[in-house]
Amino acid sequence: MKILVCISHVPDTTSKINFTDNDTKFDTSGVQFVINPNDEFGLTRAMWFKEKQGASVDVVTVGGKDTEPTIRKALAIGADTAIRVDTEALDGFQVAKELAKVAKDGEYDLVIAGRESIDYNGGMVPGMMAKMMNANFVNTCVSLDIDGDKATAVREIDGGKEKITTTFPLVIGGQKGLVEESDLKIPNMRGIMMARKKPLNVVEPVAADTHTKAEIFRKPAPKGDVKLVDADNLDKLIDLLHNEAKAI
Numbered sequence: 001m002k003i004l005v006c007i008s009h010v011p012d013t014t015s016k017i018n019f020t021d022n023d024t025k026f027d028t029s030g031v032q033f034v035i036n037p038n039d040e041f042g043l044t045r046a047m048w049f050k051e052k053q054g055a056s057v058d059v060v061t062v063g064g065k066d067t068e069p070t071i072r073k074a075l076a077i078g079a080d081t082a083i084r085v086d087t088e089a090l091d092g093f094q095v096a097k098e099l100a101k102v103a104k105d106g107e108y109d110l111v112i113a114g115r116e117s118i119d120y121n122g123g124m125v126p127g128m129m130a131k132m133m134n135a136n137f138v139n140t141c142v143s144l145d146i147d148g149d150k151a152t153a154v155r156e157i158d159g160g161k162e163k164i165t166t167t168f169p170l171v172i173g174g175q176k177g178l179v180e181e182s183d184l185k186i187p188n189m190r191g192i193m194m195a196r197k198k199p200l201n202v203v204e205p206v207a208a209d210t211h212t213k214a215e216i217f218r219k220p221a222p223k224g225d226v227k228l229v230d231a232d233n234l235d236k237l238i239d240l241l242h243n244e245a246k247a248i
Contacts, residue, residue: 001049001053001054001055001056001109001110001146002055002056002058002106002107002108002109002110003046003049003050003055003056003057003058003108003109003110003111003112004058004059004060004102004103004106004108004110004111004112005039005042005043005046005057005058005059005060005074005079005111005112005113006039006042006059006060006061006099006111006112006113006114006125006126006129007035007036007039007043007059007060007061007070007071007074008035008036008039008061008089008114008117008119009033009035009036009061009063009066009067009070009071010033010034010035010036010117010118010119011028011031011032011033011034011119012031012032012033012034013118014032015030015031015032016030016031017031017219019217022216023216023217023218024214024215024216024217025217026217028066033066033067033069033070034070035070035073035074036114036117036118036119037114037118037176038113038114038115038116038117038118038174038175038176039113039114039117039174040114040184041114041174041175041176041177041178041179041184042112042113042114042172042174042178043057043059043074043077043079043112044077044178044179044183044184044185045112045144045174045178045179046079046110046112047077047078047079047185048179049146050078050080053146055110056080057078057079057080058079058080058081058082058083058106058108059071059074059075059079059081059082059083060082060083060084060085060099060102060103061082061083061084061085062084062085062087062088062089062094062095062098062099062205063084063085063087063088063089064086064087064088065084067084068084068200071084071200072195072196072200073187073195075194075195075198075200076187076191076192076194076195077185077187077191078185078191079198080198081198081199081200081201082198082199082200082201083102083200083201083202083203084200084201084202084203085098085099085102085203085204085205086202086203086204086205087205087207090210090213091210091211091212091213092120092122092124092125092128092212093124093128093208093209093210093211093212094208094209094210094211095125096124096125096126096128096129096132097128097132097206097208098205098206098208099111099113099125099129100128100129100132100133101206102203103129103133103169104133108169109168109169109170110146110151110168110169110170110172111126111129111133111135111169111170111171111172112144112172112174112178113125113126113129113171113172113173113174114126114173114174114175115139115140115141115173115174115175116173123173126139126171126172126173127139127171127173129171130171133169133171134169135168135169135170135171136166136167136168136169136170136171137170137171137172137173138153138155138164138166138170138171138172138173139155139173140155140156140157140173140175141153141154141155141172141173141174141175141177141178142154142155142156142161142174142175142176142177142178143177143178144172144174144178149167149168150165150166150167151165151166151167151168151170152164152165153165153166153172154177156175156177227240
């Protein structure tokens with residue numbers, strides 16, 4: 001079985017975020033980038049299939065040379081080969097088209113992507129990929145097992161979970177639940193050294209169109225001052241909640 005894991009190069013959530021050019025561009029200076037958490041859950045599950053069922057696992061990202069440390073980490077975790085589509089990731093449709101081309105050319109059975117990236121939270125790429133590939137699709141996937149040519153997936157739905165049996169080719173929009181945070185693999189020295197020798201293939205983009213554009217970025221408004229009310233002054237608390245906060 002051939003598995004392709006899609007990797008997004010995203011800012012660490014602990015990084016301080018700023019914007020430049022009148023708040024129209026993200027300022028990357030001083031920002032630490034990591035594997036998108038939803039993608040890392042998918043990569044860890046793919047590594048389980050590699051170890052238990054002998055699957056081959058490749059990773060792919062869309063971006064410039066600055067994304068290579070991130071996909072090198074995926075190689076250090078255990079992926080066999082990395083692919084970088086040499087173009088800036090501009091919007092969901094463009095990224096999906098680039099990734100779908102790599103997936104179709106590589107004739108992968110299973111494509112695992114995160115349900116969304118933590119930078120733009122668009123949640124569009126896996127579903128569009130599946131449509132472009134004419135593949136089956138399971139989103140918000142929290143469990144995935146494979147037996148021969150059948151895949152059994154569990155996905156979150158409103159009010160519960162749904163169990164689905166499907167066939168390949170298959171695209172998964174994964175999230176926490178595919179594995180738990182405690183299952184995530186930290187590259188060891190041997191993995192890091194081996195990653196330097198593994199192939200990182202740079203491919204030309206298909207020059208897909210973009211359909212959206214970020215006009216301006218704004219940070220959340222700062223929170224107001226906190227008012228502390230003595231625990232014995234319940235009437236004052238009720239008054240503030242009713243007349244000032246309008247919460248009751």
